[in-house]
Amino acid sequence: MKAAIVAIAPLVALTGLALLSPQWLVFMAMLALAKGVVVLGLLVLMRTGLVSFGQGLYFGIGAYAAALLSHHLHVADAAVMLLAGAAAAGLIAALLGLLLARYRDIFFAMLSLAFSMILYGVLVKSAALGSTDGFNLHARTFFGVALASGVERRVFLIAGAVCAVVVALLVHRLLGGHWGRLATGVRDNELRVAYLGASPYRVVYVNYLIAGAMAGLGGALAALAVGHVDPEMTYWTTSGEFVFIAILGGTQSILAPFVAASIFEALRTIASQYAPNVWQMSLGLAMLAIIMFLPAGLWTLAERRRRSV
Amino acid sequence: MRPSLSFGLCAALAAFVFLLAVPASLAQQPLKVGIVTFLSGPAAGPFGVPARNAAELTAELLNAGTVPAPYSQKGFGGTPIELVIIDEAGGPQKQVAEYRNLVPRVDIVIGYISSGDCLAIAPVAEEQKKLTVLFDCGTPRIFEDASYKYVFRTGPTGTMDNVSVALYLVERTPNVKSIAGLNQNYAWGQDSWADFENAMKTLKPGIEVKTSQMPKLFAGQFGAEITTLLGSGAEVIHSSMWGGDLEGLVLQGAPRGLFEKHKVVLSAGEPAINRLGTRIPDGTILGARGPFGPFAPGTDLARWLKTTYQDRYHVPPNYASFKMTQAILGVKAAYEKAKGSGNEAPDQDKIIAAFENLTFEGPGGPVKMALGKGHQAIMDAAVGTTRVEGGELKIVDIARYSADKVNPPDGVKSEAWIKSGIKK
Numbered sequence: 001m002k003a004a005i006v007a008i009a010p011l012v013a014l015t016g017l018a019l020l021s022p023q024w025l026v027f028m029a030m031l032a033l034a035k036g037v038v039v040l041g042l043l044v045l046m047r048t049g050l051v052s053f054g055q056g057l058y059f060g061i062g063a064y065a066a067a068l069l070s071h072h073l074h075v076a077d078a079a080v081m082l083l084a085g086a087a088a089a090g091l092i093a094a095l096l097g098l099l100l101a102r103y104r105d106i107f108f109a110m111l112s113l114a115f116s117m118i119l120y121g122v123l124v125k126s127a128a129l130g131s132t133d134g135f136n137l138h139a140r141t142f143f144g145v146a147l148a149s150g151v152e153r154r155v156f157l158i159a160g161a162v163c164a165v166v167v168a169l170l171v172h173r174l175l176g177g178h179w180g181r182l183a184t185g186v187r188d189n190e191l192r193v194a195y196l197g198a199s200p201y202r203v204v205y206v207n208y209l210i211a212g213a214m215a216g217l218g219g220a221l222a223a224l225a226v227g228h229v230d231p232e233m234t235y236w237t238t239s240g241e242f243v244f245i246a247i248l249g250g251t252q253s254i255l256a257p258f259v260a261a262s263i264f265e266a267l268r269t270i271a272s273q274y275a276p277n278v279w280q281m282s283l284g285l286a287m288l289a290i291i292m293f294l295p296a297g298l299w300t301l302a303e304r305r306r307r308s309v
Numbered sequence: 310m311r312p313s314l315s316f317g318l319c320a321a322l323a324a325f326v327f328l329l330a331v332p333a334s335l336a337q338q339p340l341k342v343g344i345v346t347f348l349s350g351p352a353a354g355p356f357g358v359p360a361r362n363a364a365e366l367t368a369e370l371l372n373a374g375t376v377p378a379p380y381s382q383k384g385f386g387g388t389p390i391e392l393v394i395i396d397e398a399g400g401p402q403k404q405v406a407e408y409r410n411l412v413p414r415v416d417i418v419i420g421y422i423s424s425g426d427c428l429a430i431a432p433v434a435e436e437q438k439k440l441t442v443l444f445d446c447g448t449p450r451i452f453e454d455a456s457y458k459y460v461f462r463t464g465p466t467g468t469m470d471n472v473s474v475a476l477y478l479v480e481r482t483p484n485v486k487s488i489a490g491l492n493q494n495y496a497w498g499q500d501s502w503a504d505f506e507n508a509m510k511t512l513k514p515g516i517e518v519k520t521s522q523m524p525k526l527f528a529g530q531f532g533a534e535i536t537t538l539l540g541s542g543a544e545v546i547h548s549s550m551w552g553g554d555l556e557g558l559v560l561q562g563a564p565r566g567l568f569e570k571h572k573v574v575l576s577a578g579e580p581a582i583n584r585l586g587t588r589i590p591d592g593t594i595l596g597a598r599g600p601f602g603p604f605a606p607g608t609d610l611a612r613w614l615k616t617t618y619q620d621r622y623h624v625p626p627n628y629a630s631f632k633m634t635q636a637i638l639g640v641k642a643a644y645e646k647a648k649g650s651g652n653e654a655p656d657q658d659k660i661i662a663a664f665e666n667l668t669f670e671g672p673g674g675p676v677k678m679a680l681g682k683g684h685q686a687i688m689d690a691a692v693g694t695t696r697v698e699g700g701e702l703k704i705v706d707i708a709r710y711s712a713d714k715v716n717p718p719d720g721v722k723s724e725a726w727i728k729s730g731i732k733k
């Protein structure tokens with residue numbers, strides 16, 4: 001289990017960060033982690049050659065599931081919320097996947113986008129859920145242990161780090177083995193995979209399910225961090241942001257989504273602080289530069305370095 | 310599929326170290342005031358930029374000491390103020406991140422136009438223990454669903470906007486029998502319509518609601534909705550639209566006779582008058598979310614804001630400008646009350662104690678921090694009717710409603726108060 005040993009390093013680093021750094025950095029790390037988990041799910045899907053422009057659907061479902069637990073059922077345990085977020089998203093993905101796994105390319109992308117916008121439309125019309133204003137949630141315990149205010153987000157970050165590392169290890173195992181090669185096969189030549197006796201439909205379906213559940217987990221993590229949910233989480237710009245981060249990092253590594261999400265959050269914050277009038281343009285220029293000079297994402301830098309060593 | 314860990318960690322570390330360096334620039338001398346307002350997106354034009362302009366103007370003139378009494382002292386209690394301005398665009402999640410980054414860099418935060426942002430920021434402000442003054446967002450939920458120590462709102466809630474236009478309408482046309490609505494399909498539009506509908510039902514029991522049209526936000530084209538409204542037979546049409554949607558409604562509705570056939574109420578229509586001018590048809594009932602802009606009282610402070618703003622930006626200040634200046638002056642009043650005659654700068658707890666239940670003079674008239682245990686402002690409301698006179702748009706037949714007539718008492722939720730009779 002070399003990968004498991006390697007995974008301890010980021011876990012220790014994140015725990016150190018959670019315990020020592022100022023509150024705002026804890027928050028940003030948590031948000032980056034949440035988005036990293038979603039993008040890692042997207043990567044699993046991309047392995048089969050499919051890009052979803054609708055991961056916001058599951059991100060939103062995860063967040064709302066966590067928030068509704070606290071808001072309507074008065075369950076304020078962070079661990080339950082995280083599980084509920086992933087489970088709710090996984091459930092919906094299991095249903096929608098039945099249909100979506102039949103489609104490829106632009107049709108898959110547009111259909112996934114359509115489903116996320118349907119949820120957005122429903123949430124906007126739900127006055128009881130605060131419509132576009134959304135509502136607050138409060139997680140007060142973790143596995144039944146009450147948390148002091150101020151400490152809670154540090155605990156959530158550690159919990160998030162554990163979740164992310166476990167999920168990353170599972171994905172690493174999955175993609176590194178038979179299943180990963182099958183997924184690549186579906187991407188490269190679906191017909192041949194079928195002739196070899198495997199079911200491309202099943203591969204796409206399972207990968208879609210995994211991606212959905214991971215987006216739900218990411219959504220619940222983000223909801224815990226922000227303490228507020230709103231329909232913007234399901235809007236297509238949020239889904240687009242996940243694709244942006246995936247392209248920023250590249251699709252060749254398990255770590256790339258987390259690094260790219262951290263860089264994205266940092267870039268956005270720095271742009272907002274130093275160029276409040278043109279922060280969107282700064283992000284756009286960064287995107288352009290990456291597409292022009294590093295078409296396979298930031299990870300190409302790491303690959304190049306490894307080759308030169 | 311072998312991850313290069315060393316690179317990954319290095320890059321992540323570099324990103325975080327870079328971040329750590331960001332808020333280190335804590336200057337000592339002036340009081341730093343964080344200003345959060347829309348600098349981009351659809352809300353920037355009508356609200357965000359006029360508010361930013363007002364903030365820059367007010368800060369500069371406060372530091373110069375040229376603001377009329379009772380704000381003639383320089384800065385806040387003699388200490389100059391410095392603004393740190395950030396963009397509110399990007400949604401509540403991004404705003405919470407930016408707010409957390411802003412907190413270590415400033416002494417006070419003033420901002421937020423979107424109700425969603427306000428709802429998300431308030432609990433974070435409480436957690437961060439940072440005095441945060443919301444200046445524009447309208448939802449009454451902030452202090453009705455929770456109570457805060459560190460959060461204040463110096464602008465009145467959206468409740469009185471629609472209660473006051475309903476009162477105005479019933480006074481002018483006591484026999485009104487039917488209403489219809491055209492509002493944007495998001496929280497603001499839904500809440501505004503619900504308040505107006507409930508207020509009309511309370512004031513005129515048995516009133517008929519012909520139709521409520523809810524096109525999606527920023528649709529821009531309202532051909533189908535206007536047709537439905539024209540065929541609805543409603544006497545009154547209520548709309549809380551703003552920005553490009555409001556301009557679209559006026560420009561598309563006026564040529565089709567929407568404003569002639571029906572009494573149209575634009576509950577937040579004031580920011581459009583600077584852009585549309587005489588194209589707003591005569592007889593339109595207009596609100597400004599408080600006594601702002603053309604509804605401002607004839608005080609020195611109102612005249613000062615109007616003339617200095619007009620001189621610098623070549624347009625009159627709209628309600629967003631008024632509310633921003635009002636928020637800054639409110640903080641100044643609390644700061645100076647807390648400081649008293651001493652020389653020491655008051656700490657945050659003292660400023661908060663002074664701010665609670667404070668009554669101060671804003672450019673729109675007296676502001677009472679009367680709701681939400683002394684954290685939420687109420688003000689008089691004003692409503693008027695448009696009329697073009699000599700090629701210029703005028704607001705005539707202005708009615709004023711005292712603050713406690715159009716706002717619920719403390720501790721009562723707006724919706725229940727409207728439904729139970731709009732009484733003290």
